[in-house]
Amino acid sequence: MVDSIHDSSPYGLDSALKPKVLLMGLRRCGKSSILNVVFHKMSPNETLFLESTTRVGKGDVVSFVDFQIWDFPAHSDMFDLPFDIDEVFRNTAAIVFVVDAQNDYYEALKRVQATVAKANRVNENIHYEVFIHKVDGLSDDHKIEMQRDIHQRLTEEFFEGGLDHIRLSFYLTTIYDHSIFEAFSKVIQKLIKQLPTLENLLNILCPNSGIDKAFLFDISSKIYIATDSSPVDMQSYELCSDMIDVMLDVSSIYNRPNVETPKEHVEANEAHATIKLSSGMVLYLREVNRDLALVCLIREENFEKQGLIDFNFNVFRSAVNDVFEVRRKGLLAVAAAKGNGQVPGLDAAGQSASGAVQVPVGGAGRAKIR
Numbered sequence: 001m002v003d004s005i006h007d008s009s010p011y012g013l014d015s016a017l018k019p020k021v022l023l024m025g026l027r028r029c030g031k032s033s034i035l036n037v038v039f040h041k042m043s044p045n046e047t048l049f050l051e052s053t054t055r056v057g058k059g060d061v062v063s064f065v066d067f068q069i070w071d072f073p074a075h076s077d078m079f080d081l082p083f084d085i086d087e088v089f090r091n092t093a094a095i096v097f098v099v100d101a102q103n104d105y106y107e108a109l110k111r112v113q114a115t116v117a118k119a120n121r122v123n124e125n126i127h128y129e130v131f132i133h134k135v136d137g138l139s140d141d142h143k144i145e146m147q148r149d150i151h152q153r154l155t156e157e158f159f160e161g162g163l164d165h166i167r168l169s170f171y172l173t174t175i176y177d178h179s180i181f182e183a184f185s186k187v188i189q190k191l192i193k194q195l196p197t198l199e200n201l202l203n204i205l206c207p208n209s210g211i212d213k214a215f216l217f218d219i220s221s222k223i224y225i226a227t228d229s230s231p232v233d234m235q236s237y238e239l240c241s242d243m244i245d246v247m248l249d250v251s252s253i254y255n256r257p258n259v260e261t262p263k264e265h266v267e268a269n270e271a272h273a274t275i276k277l278s279s280g281m282v283l284y285l286r287e288v289n290r291d292l293a294l295v296c297l298i299r300e301e302n303f304e305k306q307g308l309i310d311f312n313f314n315v316f317r318s319a320v321n322d323v324f325e326v327r328r329k330g331l332l333a334v335a336a337a338k339g340n341g342q343v344p345g346l347d348a349a350g351q352s353a354s355g356a357v358q359v360p361v362g363g364a365g366r367a368k369i370r
Contacts, residue, residue: 018060018068019191020091024115025098026108027052027074030133030175034098035059035071037175038184039221044175065191065218065225067093089122093191096129101138101146101172109150113157116166127190128168130154131183136174143172178238185223194323198226201319206230209312210302212281215240216320217293219248225292240295243283247273247293276300284309288317289324 023031033047039061057071070088095115099108112130119126132150135143147170158164171183189195202214206228213236215224222241251271271287282303284296294313303309 018066018091019093020068020070020088021187021191022070022072022088022092022095023098024072024095024111025074025133026100026111029074029098029100029103029108031071031098033175034131034133034173034180034184035069038180038223039069047175061221065188067188067191085118086122089119089126092119092123092126094127094129094187095119096131096187098131098133099150100134101132101143102134105150109153109157112154113161113163116158116163117161120163120166127187128166129183129187130168130170131173131180132170133173135172135179136176147172178234178241181222181241182224182232182234182237184221185225188218188223189225192225194327195226197323198320199229201316202226202228205312205316206296209296209298209309210305211296211298211309213240213297215295216288217241217244217295218291219244219287219293220291236297239277239283240297243273243275243285243295244293246275247271247285286310286313286317288320291324292320 023035025031032050032053033042033044036042036047036050037044039059053071053073055073059069059071061067061069097108097112097115099105099112116128130150132143132147135146138146151168151170154168155164158166169186171179171186173180173183192198198216202216205211206214211228213230213233214228215237216226217224217240222244224237224241250273271285271293273283273285275283277283280300282298282300284298284303285293287293294316298309
């Protein structure tokens with residue numbers, strides 16, 4: 001794995017203070033392929049030539065959620081590492097276990113149980129995620145049966161080890177479709193204290209604008225950090241996710257062909273795109289800021305009121321940027337406090353322990369969504 005996904009944080013937050021997402025699994029389970037496809041834009045076919053991870057790799061992901069990914073090699077022994085693993089666990093927000101669905105997973109599940117037992121003694125707030133990976137080519141019945149078997153085995157192992165209070169989340173993933181992006185989206189959403197606020201803003205925006213479905217995407221990774229309360233349909237998610245690629249590809253040709261960073265392809269106030277589908281739906285993209293873009297599915301007859309949609313979007317963008325600004329100031333305060341050896345009210349996700357930021361929509365001195 002490349003040592004750095006992005007070189008530095010725009011908030012000046014030291015790597016030691018960033019929430020960590022640890023990626024673990026046995027040899028050739030697909031950890032490095034996942035990281036390269038999701039965060040490095042590598043084609044899934046190119047991952048066939050990746051070498052196995054031989055050392056702990058660290059990568060900084062700088063976006064709306066500023067975090068660090070650690071890729072652990074399969075042979076690593078937690079008791080024989082060149083650093084204090086307990087100290088790593090103290091600042092870990094989530095551990096992702098990648099289980100190869102195409103091989104015997106008994107040893108992998110034993111590794112999951114041992115790791116959870118050690119991590120839980122150090123930090124009880126860690127989220128544990130299991131990616132049942134490489135499910136492409138398996139029948140739906142086989143996938144369901146495999147997930148049920150893995151869930152049952154781990155439940156029994158945890159009960160015997162006194163870990164029955166631990167809750168695991170399971171995802172069926174492959175790098176050959178959007179399932180890996182959706183799974184990582186669910187993981188990252190758990191790191192966002194402001195998620196209820198963002199979801200509430202989307203729930204206000206959609207019915208007042210005639211929007212059927214809306215996703216708030218991180219542009220660089222295509223991970224969606226929030227969506228409205230209506231059920232997520234995989235086909236709708238794939239369409240909205242692919243529109244991010246269309247916007248970046250077209251803007252790189254016609255707008256700023258010499259830029260290297262996707263976030264700089266377009267100015268926040270100008271980035272928008274519309275695609276009319278043969279199904280009578282419209283895909284509508286608007287960039288919120290340098291990190292985030294809103295992608296919506298709208299019925300063609302509702303899109304005739306584009307002026308209303310754009311007005312409501314501007315109100316929505318202002319509210320989201322308020323959330324972003326409050327979080328930015330909090331991270332800057334953490335970066336300043338670390339110089340005094342104090343990090344007040346910070347949890348493992350790098351957020352204020354006081355809870356979610358409440359950003360009003362409407363009220364005195366503020367435009368309301370119509």
